Amino acid sequence: MSEKTASVTVRRQIVRKDHTKGKMIFFGVLVLLLLLMTIFAEYICPYDPNQQNLDQALQSPGFAHPFGTDRYGRDMLSRVIIGSQTSIFSALVLVAIITVVGTVIGMICGYAGGVIDSVVMRISDICLAFPGLVFALAIAAILNGGVQNAVIALAAISWPKYSRIARSQTLSVKNTEYIAAARLAGSGSFGIVVRHVLPNIVGSILVTAMLDIGTMMMEIAGLSFLGLGAQPPTAEWGSMMSGGRSMLQTYPWVVLTPGLAIFISVVLFNLLGDTIRDYMDPRNSRRG
Amino acid sequence: MEPLLEVRNLTKVFKKGSSGEFTAVNGVNFCLYPNETLGIVGESGSGKSTVAKMIARLLETSGGEIFLQGEDITHAKGKALRDIYRQFQMVFQSPAASFDPRRTLGDGIGESLKNSKTAKKEIKKRVRELLVQCGLPEDYDKRYPHEVSGGECQRAAIARALAIQPEILICDEATSALDVTVQKQIIELLGKLKKERGMSYLFICHDLALVQMFCDRVVVMKDGRIVEEGRPDEVIMHPKNDYTKNLVDAVL
Ligand SMILES: Nc1ncnc2c1ncn2[C@@H]1O[C@H](COP(=O)(O)OP(=O)(O)OP(=O)(O)O)[C@@H](O)[C@H]1O
Numbered sequence: 001m002s003e004k005t006a007s008v009t010v011r012r013q014i015v016r017k018d019h020t021k022g023k024m025i026f027f028g029v030l031v032l033l034l035l036l037m038t039i040f041a042e043y044i045c046p047y048d049p050n051q052q053n054l055d056q057a058l059q060s061p062g063f064a065h066p067f068g069t070d071r072y073g074r075d076m077l078s079r080v081i082i083g084s085q086t087s088i089f090s091a092l093v094l095v096a097i098i099t100v101v102g103t104v105i106g107m108i109c110g111y112a113g114g115v116i117d118s119v120v121m122r123i124s125d126i127c128l129a130f131p132g133l134v135f136a137l138a139i140a141a142i143l144n145g146g147v148q149n150a151v152i153a154l155a156a157i158s159w160p161k162y163s164r165i166a167r168s169q170t171l172s173v174k175n176t177e178y179i180a181a182a183r184l185a186g187s188g189s190f191g192i193v194v195r196h197v198l199p200n201i202v203g204s205i206l207v208t209a210m211l212d213i214g215t216m217m218m219e220i221a222g223l224s225f226l227g228l229g230a231q232p233p234t235a236e237w238g239s240m241m242s243g244g245r246s247m248l249q250t251y252p253w254v255v256l257t258p259g260l261a262i263f264i265s266v267v268l269f270n271l272l273g274d275t276i277r278d279y280m281d282p283r284n285s286r287r288g
Numbered sequence: 289m290e291p292l293l294e295v296r297n298l299t300k301v302f303k304k305g306s307s308g309e310f311t312a313v314n315g316v317n318f319c320l321y322p323n324e325t326l327g328i329v330g331e332s333g334s335g336k337s338t339v340a341k342m343i344a345r346l347l348e349t350s351g352g353e354i355f356l357q358g359e360d361i362t363h364a365k366g367k368a369l370r371d372i373y374r375q376f377q378m379v380f381q382s383p384a385a386s387f388d389p390r391r392t393l394g395d396g397i398g399e400s401l402k403n404s405k406t407a408k409k410e411i412k413k414r415v416r417e418l419l420v421q422c423g424l425p426e427d428y429d430k431r432y433p434h435e436v437s438g439g440e441c442q443r444a445a446i447a448r449a450l451a452i453q454p455e456i457l458i459c460d461e462a463t464s465a466l467d468v469t470v471q472k473q474i475i476e477l478l479g480k481l482k483k484e485r486g487m488s489y490l491f492i493c494h495d496l497a498l499v500q501m502f503c504d505r506v507v508v509m510k511d512g513r514i515v516e517e518g519r520p521d522e523v524i525m526h527p528k529n530d531y532t533k534n535l536v537d538a539v540l
């Protein structure tokens with residue numbers, strides 16, 4: 001009886017692991033397609049995304065313009081495709097910045113401890129205590145608009161999350177015997193952090209980063225919607241939605257198509273992040 | 289003769305909770321002379337590993353001094369400490385935990401050589417020699433810690449400690465996970481190195497028979513203090529202290 005149950009459990013685990021891997025590959029391919037579309041946006045666009053053509057203004061979706069046109073007669077499909085460059089790339093750059101900066105700061109604090117640690121951690125406490133988007137709004141407003149400044153503003157409030165994770169993980173790795181052994185082998189602090197601490201904490205940080213890409217896309221789009229991110233005529237999904245918001249009832253495609261683009265990309269990145277997290281979960285695979 | 293390693297009044301107090309304190313090591317004195325094997329025995333929790341870690345400067349002392357060849361190393365740091373680590377090495381009690389799970393055994397064994405600027409090829413050759421010396425196949429340098437057994441990992445840990453040819457080796461239960469034949473092989477290797485290179489060992493061990501065979505002198509620890517010291521034959525065959533008597537009776 002008990003033997004039977006055991007074998008059943010084992011089989012279920014194996015099935016689940018393979019499933020996770022398949023899902024991960026599936027979403028990975030979809031995200032890859034999205035990124036390829038972004039990279040080759042210029043070549044894919046059926047029309048010049050910035051070409052105004054007032055006779056064609058506000059056409060509903062049809063053969064010539066699958067996503068319709070906006071009030072200046074610009075092709076929405078082309079604008080959505082070209083807009084992915086700003087929306088997706090700025091989110092990727094933002095996540096890359098906060099991951100690297102946050103991790104480096106967190107590792108230094110965790111490994112060195114002492115005064116540096118307390119000072120930096122109090123600063124990050126302050127950042128975490130503010131409602132994030134409000135703080136980013138303030139910074140973006142001071143710096144004036146522009147995607148670049150929106151990225152800087154969001155980076156300024158988002159790194160503490162990563163430094164916290166990196167710090168706590170570093171603290172738990174720091175007291176292991178393999179770090180003691182590395183010290184006995186004559187490795188200096190820098191070598192130990194790079195060779196032993198980083199590889200052991202990087203997994204969970206990357207998973208967090210994957211899950212953050214979607215969130216950051218939303219926040220950049222949010223800032224742009226409020227006029228603090230991408231400025232017209234740059235095509236960016238948030239600012240495109242903002243530009244068309246008065247026409248939601250009359251010409252809904254002007255708002256809905258960039259909205260749909262945000263929705264699909266955020267969901268894709270989040271699903272990929274989720275499945276990667278499941279895959280790395282030690283309960284699913286014997287070893288990460 | 290001047291001692292190679294000397295500890296005076298070594299003390300370690302651990303903080304327990306908010307106010308409680310626990311003295312794990314309490315005023316320990318001993319010397320290790322060149323080309324000598326000093327055994328440390330005592331029940332579990334008597335503070336043996338704590339002494340070893342303090343000597344290896346992996347744990348701050350709460351009191352007392354540590355001298356290496358007459359030089360006070362109690363508070364050695366940075367570069368000075370890294371130089372000291374060329375003279376002594378330690379084999380940890382839990383070998384599996386002492387290897388980085390994301391690096392191969394070869395990486396771990398060669399780390400000290402890498403830090404002393406040895407050429408890559410030379411490191412690889414040395415690592416393979418060390419593995420064979422410690423009774424492991426030479427291709428184990430590509431294995432990860434979770435891919436080898438506890439005893440194999442322990443032998444890899446010994447290989448790592450021997451890599452930069454230290455003068456002093458602190459062995460914290462270094463042979464406890466090995467079966468008798470492998471243990472014999474390791475003890476023979478350590479004996480050979482002692483004879484050829486004049487190495488000295490601080491040999492923490494709970495196997496009294498092994499201590500009797502391998503050690504020149506032995507100290508008995510209880511509750512963080514040394515309760516008896518002497519030649520293994522005398523201490524084990526004619527213990528003066530009641531605690532040692534119990535310890536010996538429990539084994540024999
Ligand atoms: N980091 C620590 N914090 C608090 N107490 C500790 C710590 N490390 C060790 N101790 C305590 O100190 C005492 C001595 O521990 P130690 O590891 O030196 O024992 P040991 O003699 O090596 O025992 P064993 O033979 O089981 O390895 C134990 O009671 C232990 O609980």
Ligand SMILES: [Mg+2]
Pocket residue numbers: 336337338381460
């Ligand atoms: Mg111990």
